[in-house]
Amino acid sequence: MRKFFVLFTLIISTCLVAGDNTDKTFIHALYTKTQLNHASYKLLRELTAQYPRRLAGSPGADGAVQWARRTMQQLGFDRVYLQEIKVPHWERGEAEACYVVFPDNHREKLSVLALGRSVPTPGGELLAPLYVAHDVDDIKKADPEAVKGRIVFFNAAFPDTFLQTMHGYGRAVQKRVWGPSEAARKGAVAVIIRSVTTAHDDAPHTGTLVYAGDAPKVPAAALGYLSADRLYEYWKRNKNIKVSLRINSRIFPDKTSYNVIGELTGRKHPEQIIAIGGHLDAWDVGEGAQDDGAGIVHSIGALALLKQAGYQPQNTIRAVCFMNEENGLRGGKAYARIAKEKKEKHIVAIESDAGGFTPRGFGYSGPEAGLKQLNEWLPLFPPFTIQAIRPSGGGADIGPLHKAMSTPVMSLIPDNQRYFDFHHSHKDVFSAVNRRELELGTASVAALLYLIDQYGLNNGVKHSASHP
C-alpha cells in the first residue's frame, strides 16, 4: 500500500511538469490508483455487509446514514452533515405468497414479490380469476365488465429490441408504476405483473408503484419471469384458473431520515458547488449493491480519490447520499428545496444510479456550450473508459434541482446490459459487482469532477483555470 502511494505521488509530480499532457496524466493516474487501492470496492463491501436492507424508514437505512456520515468523516472530508427529511415508511411484512389455483383446487406456487407501496391484500388471502393484459395501453382499452373482480396480470416482457436497456426499462416500467391504478379503474381487485427484468429466470423484481388519487388502491406484486411464463401458459389452456395472492405489507407514519452530505471545500469559490450523488436507500431484498450502493461509493470514492491525490479544488466538490429515491424521492426533493432556499450555486449536479459496470460515457442536460466542452475532454479519458457524451443526462434525485434551478445535470453511463438482471431483486448483491468495473466508475467520476472544477462547464458560472 505504501509503495502504491509513492508511485502515485511520483505520477502526480510528473504530471505537474508535463505541460500539455498534464490533465491526461493526472486523470490516468486517478484510474490507475483505483485499480490498486480498491477503495470504493471496500466501501461497498462494508455498506452491503452491514446494511444490506436500506429501504427508507428501516433500521438498515438509519444505519446506512450513520455509516455514510462516519465514512466521510473518517476520510477527512472538510465538512460532513445531514439534511433532515421525512420519508414514507412502508414495510413488506411477512413474505408474500402467490399461487395459481386450478379448478380442482390444486395449487402451484409462483415466485413473487409485492411492489413497493402496495397495500396488503384485504383479509389475508385474495382469490380471484385472472384478466390477462399486455401492458397499460391494453388495460385502458379493456371492457370494465370483463375486468371487474379479477386480478389483472400484466404480461408484457422487457422489450429486448432496445440495445440500451435503460431505454427498454423506460417502456417496461409503465405497467409497474401505473398499471395498478389503471387496472383498479376498470374494477380489478389486484394486479400482478411480469417482473421488469432482462433476466429470464425466476427471481421476482420489486420496485415502486404509484397510486393515482382517483383510483382505488389495489394490492400489486411482481412475478418471476419463469413464473409469469407458467401462469400465462396455464391461463391459455384454461381460462378458469384463479390466482391466490397474499401481501402482508404495512404503511406506517412518515419517519425522520436524512440525506448525507460530504464536501471538499473550494479554495477559490467555496460557494460554487459541483455535486455528485447516488442514493443510499435500496429495496428490501438483496443488498442494493448495483442499485445504488455503486453510486454511493462512486460518489464518496471519487472525493476520497481526489483528496488522496492531494488535489485542492477551486470550487466545493460535494458528495450527496440521497435518501428515499426508491419509494418517494423525498431526499432529492428536499435537496432541491434547500438549495433554492440557500441560493446555492451549482455548477453541475451529477448522478450515478445505473450500477457499477464498466463506465462508457456521461449524459448531459444543460446549455449547449457545456456539451461541446464535455466532448472536447473525451480524449483525456483512457481508452475503453469514457468514450461518449450523450445529450441527455441527469437522474431521479437531481431532477428536482434541475427543475427548480435550471442546474445542468449529468449522469454516469455504465455499460447497462446486465443492470436489469439484478435491479430490485435478491440478486443485487455485492458479489454481483466486479471490482475493476466499479473502480473504473469511481475514476471516471473523479476525472469529470476534476475537469469541471478546473475549467467549468461554459455555463456562465465563473471559474479559474489554475492547475493543481
Place this chain on the structure above:
Amino acid sequence: MRKFFVLFTLIISTCLVAGDNTDKTFIHALYTKTQLNHASYKLLRELTAQYPRRLAGSPGADGAVQWARRTMQQLGFDRVYLQEIKVPHWERGEAEACYVVFPDNHREKLSVLALGRSVPTPGGELLAPLYVAHDVDDIKKADPEAVKGRIVFFNAAFPDTFLQTMHGYGRAVQKRVWGPSEAARKGAVAVIIRSVTTAHDDAPHTGTLVYAGDAPKVPAAALGYLSADRLYEYWKRNKNIKVSLRINSRIFPDKTSYNVIGELTGRKHPEQIIAIGGHLDAWDVGEGAQDDGAGIVHSIGALALLKQAGYQPQNTIRAVCFMNEENGLRGGKAYARIAKEKKEKHIVAIESDAGGFTPRGFGYSGPEAGLKQLNEWLPLFPPFTIQAIRPSGGGADIGPLHKAMSTPVMSLIPDNQRYFDFHHSHKDVFSAVNRRELELGTASVAALLYLIDQYGLNNGVKHSASHP
C-alpha cells in the same frame, strides 16, 4: 418467432430504399435481431452443456467437432468441411493435490490445478522446500545453489495497473509459460505459480506452459489467489515449510482432430475469403464458455445472422472453429499452411477469443488504408457498441496466417474487465455469460463481415460495392 422474422424483413426492406442510411439501418437491424432470437446464446448453451470439456484429444473435443459440423450444416451454410490435423493429447488424470507441510508435519491443503502440458510429479508425491520468486526475471537472477532441489513459487500477482486486462495478462502470463523451464535451469524440482487471474478468490487457473528444449521438464501447477496468499504468509513466518505436490498427468501420442469450417459462398468472388473464427477446444475445467465458446458462437452466429437476413455475400464468408489453440496451436498452424498451399486469397481474417462481453471495438493489423476505412465505419455501429478501432489486432489462431501470407488480421475487442476472473478456471461456465452481451458481439461481427464484404478493406483485393 414468426413475428420477429416479419419485423426483421420489414426493417431490411425499409433499409433497401433508405438511401444514405442503408448500411446503418441494415446493421442496426442485425443488432436488434440478435436481441430477439438469442441464437448465439442458444448455441452456446448447447455446446457447453453437451461438450463442457473440450481439450484437444479428448472425447469432448471430438464431440464438439461433430457438433460444430452438424450445427453449420443444419443452419444451411453452403459448404461445411473439416481440416484434419494431429493434436497433442495431454490428460490431467486424477485430480492434482498440493499441501503446505509445516515442520511438525501438519498439512494444509491448497487450491491447485496442474498447468497444461505439465509432466507428472515423479513417484506420486513430491515433497520439497520452497524458493519464492516474484516472476521470471527474478528467477533468472537467482543463485542456483539457493534454488536447487526446491519447488519454485512464482508469487507475482496480475498487474492491476493496466486498465485493459489483456495488457496485464501479457505481463502476468510469462511466469506460467516460461517460469517452469527458467526455474528448472536453476535446479528447481517443480514450480507452482500464483494463478494468472484478476479475481481475488481461491479458484486456480490453468493454462499452458512451454518446456524449453534445453531445460529439464519439471511439474508445474497454479494455486488459487488466496491459497497463494496463505502460502506466502506461511513462508514469510517460517522458511522451513515444505510443499507437497502431486500431479497425475499423462501425455499420450498425438491424436487426429479437426478444424471445422463453414462457408457462405461468395456470389461474385467466391475465391476471396473473409474469415472469422474462434477456438473450439477449451481447458478441461469449467465449460469453456467465455474461452472460447463465445468466439465459436460469435463466428457461427454471425454467418447464420447474415444468412437469415437474406444477405448474399459478394465474397466467401467463412467461419473457422480452430482446434487446439490452448495447448499447441496446431489448428491455427494447419489452417495457414493449407491456405498457403491452396493459394487462398483472404481479404481479412478476424478472431474472437476474448469472451462474450459487451463489444467495445476491433483491433486491426494490416495496411494503413484498411485502418482508415475501418475508422470511417464507426458511425455505422449503434451507440455504445463498437466505438473504437485499435491499430493492433489479430489473435493466436490467425497469427500463423498473418505471418505466412501477410493477411490483414482483426480481433473483436469485448469489454475485458471480467475476462480473467473466469479464464481457464472452473468458473468459466455458461451461466457466467450474459445473453445480451454475447449477442451484441455476434451482431458486431456480422456487421463487420457485411461492411468488409461490401466495400473491401482498401487493401488491394478487388471488391464490388453492390448492395444486398
